[in-house]
Amino acid sequence: MYLNSMYKSLQHVILKSPVEAFINQEYLNSEWKRFNYSSAPNYDEALHEYRMFEAIIKKYVKKIDYLPQNDGVGIDSIYAHDPVKFTPNGAIILNSGKTLRQKEADVYKEFLLEHDIAVIGQLSPEALCDGGDIVWIDDHTLAVGQGYRTNDIAIEEIRNITSDFVDDFIVVPLPHDKGEEECLHLMSVVSIIDEDLAVVYSPLMPVFFRRLLLNKGFKLIEVCEEEYDNLGGNVLALAPRVCVVPSGNPKIVSNIKSNGVTVHEYKGDEITYKGTGGPTCLTSPVVRC
Numbered sequence: 343m344y345l346n347s348m349y350k351s352l353q354h355v356i357l358k359s360p361v362e363a364f365i366n367q368e369y370l371n372s373e374w375k376r377f378n379y380s381s382a383p384n385y386d387e388a389l390h391e392y393r394m395f396e397a398i399i400k401k402y403v404k405k406i407d408y409l410p411q412n413d414g415v416g417i418d419s420i421y422a423h424d425p426v427k428f429t430p431n432g433a434i435i436l437n438s439g440k441t442l443r444q445k446e447a448d449v450y451k452e453f454l455l456e457h458d459i460a461v462i463g464q465l466s467p468e469a470l471c472d473g474g475d476i477v478w479i480d481d482h483t484l485a486v487g488q489g490y491r492t493n494d495i496a497i498e499e500i501r502n503i504t505s506d507f508v509d510d511f512i513v514v515p516l517p518h519d520k521g522e523e524e525c526l527h528l529m530s531v532v533s534i535i536d537e538d539l540a541v542v543y544s545p546l547m548p549v550f551f552r553r554l555l556l557n558k559g560f561k562l563i564e565v566c567e568e569e570y571d572n573l574g575g576n577v578l579a580l581a582p583r584v585c586v587v588p589s590g591n592p593k594i595v596s597n598i599k600s601n602g603v604t605v606h607e608y609k610g611d612e613i614t615y616k617g618t619g620g621p622t623c624l625t626s627p628v629v630r631c
Contacts, residue, residue, distance in 0.1 A: 576620025
């Protein structure tokens with residue numbers, strides 16, 4: 343059994359260290375503009391931040407696999423969530439809507455096969471999708487964001503691959519927001535942290551999708567605009583009502599805690615903010631139960 347949940351207890355996760363993704367300061371200095379980072383990450387500080395983040399993960403997760411360094415991929419490969427999405431039957435190998443990340447798919451597939459992790463499908467070259475656009479609402483409900491990172495071809499292929507175990511397949515159109523070069527995923531606007539609790543940024547949510555969550559019994563915790571821009575809405579559940587949030591977002595942390603949730607914070611200036619990749623992006627959950 344792999345997963346069909348965003349919030350159940352995380353048992354097995356795949357990570358990629360900045361040692362393997364960022365390589366060194368010289369490499370970061372040469373690559374950050376090409377990958378559309380806000381500025382060049384500081385390599386030594388990135389390693390320090392990642393150790394803090396990794397320590398939180400290790401408190402809750404029994405099994406951690408690490409993606410190796412590979413010359414065919416770039417600095418965005420630290421965000422291990424996007425090249426694949428796990429289902430109850432195994433992994434779907436995706437094909438990023440960010441051209442610079444598309445080589446990650448085959449590298450990831452090779453890694454999974456070497457580690458005897460089941461692969462149940464792979465998108466065609468024309469089908470574009472990031473893992474951040476795929477959200478399990480409940481055990482049999484899958485939502486897929488339709489935007490600059492995920493196209494209609496991918497949505498139909500994912501629908502077909504998951505048809506045996508998904509009863510309700512929901513397509514969620516995403517807005518233009520800040521444009522094609524910026525990273526806006528469905529997981530940018532909703533983070534599920536328990537079966538009835540989600541952190542959301544409503545200004546970018548389609549009305550039908552927000553109402554769907556409410557109709558399914560979710561309480562919605564709203565992140566404000568300032569903290570949304572600081573990735574405060576990117577919340578990783580380690581177990582029901584146990585989560586990880588980037589530091590520097592006191593309002594959403596307070597609001598989450600007021601709902602009986604344990605919140606862990608990590609400094610993410612270098613590994614999160616500059617590359618627009620929060621804790622959900624940094625982790626690829628394999629098994630939850």
